[in-house]
Amino acid sequence: MISRRLITLSAAAVLVLTACSNPNTAAQDNIDEAAGAAESVSIGSANFPESEIISEIYAQALEAQGFEVDRHFQIGAREVYLPALENGEIDLIPEYTGNLLSYLDPDTTATSAETIEAELQEALPDALDILDPALAENKDSLNVTPEFAAEHDLTSIGDLAELDQVRLAANPEFAERSYGLPGMEELYGVTDVEFTAISDGGGPATVQALLDGTVDVADIYTTTPAIEEHNLVTLEDPEQMIAAQYVLPVIRTEAMNEQVVDTLNEVSAALTTKSLSQMNALHSGDDVQEPAEIAANWLEENDLN
């Protein structure tokens, strides 16, 4: 922190000295000032680790391009950080397409990536803009153990309709929202579900219930490391019951310039669900790495630093 301030101070001093030593290049000064104003980007993050890791990736990618970055991480929930973005307290924050849209337009029924993106453009306040979505997606997904999938020949959510009864664990809202039990019945004809509500967002207790056979199917977010760790089979969702949740930067229109847009689009083009899941894994377990370290390594691997 102190060293960053020192760098800022010395950079300012150099600017001042340069300005003094070249009194006859007023035009050059104006360009420097304009560039200086644009070169600072304030980045926020929501209050969960994945958001912080993505924000840190944005931050370091922009820093590598010579921007000065202000980090305002772990701001809180959408209700808090989106107004902060509109007010200009932050310039940029990572978001998820489906959830952002249903926050902006609670009545939306869009679930496909294309429809969501199109509706997002409409629903966003004028002061805000979205950039290219990443390849990475973090959404609800229905998972079964590989043994259970093999035993009952399961690949898609619709295959569950063949079973006599399905025991399913998910967050409580799954029982009543359109992407949950009502959707399973309407789109896939899966009617007989014994539901267990576990409020840990597809976390350890949900995974444990699936692994020890207390339930047959568990709702786990797609970037949760446990899916890869236990070779879980994620059931396909051809009817798009579950809304797309691609990661994308939401940015204040005033803070946009070509270099910022290009840098973030490059990051999004390289960011996959698998890499996000692996980065989440690095942030948990016995050997926890800090988001800054995880982000730096990922940018290095993808030649983005």
Place this chain on the structure above:
Amino acid sequence: MSLLQETLAWFSDPAQWSGPTSIPWRIVEHIGYTFFAIVAAAVVAIPAGIYIGHTGRWRKLAVLSTGSLRALPFLGLLTLLALWLGIGPLISIIALAILCIPQLLAGMYSGIDAVDPHAVDASRAMGMTETQIILRVELPLAMPVILGGLRSAVLQVTATATVAAFIGAGGLGRYIIDGLALRDTPRVLGGALVVVLLALLLDGLFALAQRFGARLAYPAAHTAPAVNVLAPSPSPNSRRTTHDQPPTHNS
């Protein structure tokens, strides 16, 4: 529609009054968790409390360990048990039992501890065995304090059993946890109101039981008319029958 009206509408919805997610069934589940948790805790706390209270041994350890047990975060304990033993009613009951052992244990040993040593010595001099002293002297005299411990344990378990809904349990917590997840405030409020009413009802029952416990502590009151039994302080008669100053109690 105001929140109050919405909550009233939630209560008057027929769906709340029949089936496995109805209020009566959730109350049954809730009382079930509470009852089994208290029984499980009593299996541990009663013998341990009698031993500690009667002999005076391990008392410091008991005070220390019950203090630290109280500091256990319930949700953390529940999650840990879910990872060890799998989700289900069992882990909710174990977690709730662990939660209320301190109250029961403290009620047991401090109740017995507070029994007048002269009464115990006198019984011993009369030729009572240690078992007789425990069963006929110490436990009856300690009963108001023991029931006080039980009362606070039941209250705490009734309130905390709502949190068990976080990890798959039923009970009244379902309305609160599901309502929060769905941002359905009337459901949260309705569920919370039922928990409050249930807690008040149980507490009222225990207030009565504690007065009844006073009858055990002061045998002379046993033969007195019911009005005297429910009187806030023991009758002068009971003081004379113990041939000594009885321990003060606050029924």
